[in-house]
Amino acid sequence: MNxxxxxxxxxxxxxxxxxxVRNLRQKGYTDIITRTRTGLDLADQQAxxxxxxxxxxxxxxxxxxxxxxxxxxxxxxxQFIYENLQIQNNVIHQSxxxxxxxxxxxxxxxxxxxxxxxxxxxxxLLTSELEYTNEPYAIAKIAGxxxxxxxxxxxxxxxxxxxxxxxxxxxxxxxxxxSHVLPALxxxxxxxxxxxxxDMEAVKRDFARxxxxxxxxxxxxxxxLAYLEKQGLTVENDSNERKVRIRLWxxxxxxxxxxxxxxxxxxxxxxxxxxDFADISGLxxxxxxxxxxxxxxxxxxxxxxxxxxxxxxxxxxxGFNGSIEFDHTKPDGTFRKLLDVSKLESLxxxxxxxxxxxxxxxxxxxxxxxx
Numbered sequence: 197m198n199x200x201x202x203x204x205x206x207x208x209x210x211x212x213x214x215x216x217v218r219n220l221r222q223k224g225y226t227d228i229i230t231r232t233r234t235g236l237d238l239a240d241q242q243a244x245x246x247x248x249x250x251x252x253x254x255x256x257x258x259x260x261x262x263x264x265x266x267x268x269x270x271x272x273x274x275q276f277i278y279e280n281l282q283i284q285n286n287v288i289h290q291s292x293x294x295x296x297x298x299x300x301x302x303x304x305x306x307x308x309x310x311x312x313x314x315x316x317x318x319x320x321l322l323t324s325e326l327e328y329t330n331e332p333y334a335i336a337k338i339a340g341x342x343x344x345x346x347x348x349x350x351x352x353x354x355x356x357x358x359x360x361x362x363x364x365x366x367x368x369x370x371x372x373x374x375s376h377v378l379p380a381l382x383x384x385x386x387x388x389x390x391x392x393x394x395d396m397e398a399v400k401r402d403f404a405r406x407x408x409x410x411x412x413x414x415x416x417x418x419x420x421l422a423y424l425e426k427q428g429l430t431v432e433n434d435s436n437e438r439k440v441r442i443r444l445w446x447x448x449x450x451x452x453x454x455x456x457x458x459x460x461x462x463x464x465x466x467x468x469x470x471x472d473f474a475d476i477s478g479l480x481x482x483x484x485x486x487x488x489x490x491x492x493x494x495x496x497x498x499x500x501x502x503x504x505x506x507x508x509x510x511x512x513x514x515g516f517n518g519s520i521e522f523d524h525t526k527p528d529g530t531f532r533k534l535l536d537v538s539k540l541e542s543l544x545x546x547x548x549x550x551x552x553x554x555x556x557x558x559x560x561x562x563x564x565x566x567x
Contacts, residue, residue: 197225197255197298197469204229204253206238206287207260212302212360214367215461216257223465229253239282248290255468256291256299258284258340262333263304266445266529268374269330280336288343292353299355300468301344303337303492305453305533306330307359315498315536318359318490327530341492348473349488356473358464361496361535364554365457366561370406372427378454381444381507382559384429385514388440391431392518396420405565428523440518445526448504453496453534456549463495466545475543496535497547513555 197203203220207213208230220228229251237243238260262272262279269276284301291299308316309324321341326334344355368379375383383406390398396417403420404413411423421431428443477491501509507520540546549557 199224200227201225201255202227202229202251202253203255203257204251205257205259206231206283207258209367210259210261210263211363211365211368211457212460213257213259215365215457216259216464219458219461219465238286239279241286244286244290245293248294252294253291254297256287256296257464257468258287258299258301260287261302261337263376264369264374265376265380266329266527269333270328270527273332276330277332277336280333281339284336284340284343288340288347288355291355292347292351297354298468298472299344299353300464301340301355301357302464303341303357303359304334305359305361305494305496305535306334306530307337307341308533310530314532315534316494317536318492318494318539321490321492329527329529345488345491348477348491354473356467356471356476357492358467359492359494359535360460361453361455361494361533363455363457363460364558366558368457368558370562372406372408377452377503378506378510378555381510382514382555382562384427384442384444385510385516386559386562387424388429388442388518389514389516391424391429391440392438392516394438440516441521442516442518443521443523444503444507445523446503446528447524448507448522449502450528450530451500451502451532451534452506453498453500454506454551454554455496455547456554459547459549460495463540463545463547467493467543471543493540493543494535494537495540496537497551498535498537499551500532500534501551509552510555510559513552513559 203225205213205217208217217228236247260283262276308320310327311324312320341357344357347353348355364378369375370379370383387399399420400413403411411420430441432439477488
């Protein structure tokens with residue numbers, strides 16, 4: 197890519213896409229194409245075809261997707277597989293038809309089997325069954341990876357797939373019912389701190405920024421407290437002090453790996469600038485009969501933490517003093533999901549931001565969004 201290349205970033209308002217746009221701009225790229233969902237429905241085949249015909253992007257980053265945490269994945273199973281397949285099929289196919297020089301497709305570490313060996317290497321893909329709660333989403337993402345791989349092999353395109361680990365960062369989703377675990381913990385601990393201080397105005401300001409389907413900043417304190425109790429935040433008053441308890445899904449024992457979204461974006465732009473499908477697949481004219489599989493690249497840190505330890509880390513960063521309980525009747529999901537990142541490191545990139553550093557930066561922005 198050169199600094200004047202026309203680069204389309206699909207999903208530029210989300211956690212992933214916004215970080216990639218930020219990284220591209222910081223590196224001096226000037227012709228970045230974006231569209232909001234109202235301006236372009238990526239599930240609409242004709243609309244996507246017209247968009248590519250009009251804009252003629254040279255490079256594409258496909259970061260648009262329907263995403264959510266364990267509850268959302270398990271609840272909206274049909275929507276997660278249908279919408280993601282539609283988006284992927286349209287953008288990848290139109291990139292081929294438009295002669296896009298390179299496309300980067302973003303998947304997810306949930307594509308790996310439930311009982312995959314740890315850490316998970318690229319070749320572990322499709323070796324056994326997936327974790328049930330996010331199976332539809334994972335299957336859609338696997339289809340996108342295989343679509344990129346297959347177009348490369350049949351049509352000679354240069355489409356790269358990357359598998360980021362669990363991401364967190366600016367523009368994350370803090371919805372109490374369908375966000376991922378780390379932003380959900382930040383918001384719950386923040387609300388817990390507000391409740392400890394009996395600061396309902398701060399709670400209402402929080403709901404003004406992140407309203408739910410049933411609660412807004414105009415809801416009464418009684419309505420808000422009832423809703424928060426359903427989400428696991430309970431307030432208990434005794435004669436001496438106000439106590440807040442936060443109840444979290446699962447045992448807290450599963451391990452997760454987390455990557456700062458700006459680090460992920462830096463890895464993606466690095467690969468777009470420096471690596472092609474041939475570098476990753478090993479396919480050459482001298483090996484035409486070689487079986488080509490699992491050409492995607494894991495993006496992560498290679499480090500993991502239990503959900504329990506993560507909760508207490510965030511509790512300390514936020515300054516919440518109440519108690520944390522774990523609801524063992526709720527599902528844990530996959531026990532471990534640690535990525536092997538040796539392939540990415542061999543290609544010349546390694547993460548920079550430690551977990552506590554990233555959480556402190558993110559909560560600082562959460563507390564002061566105008567920062």
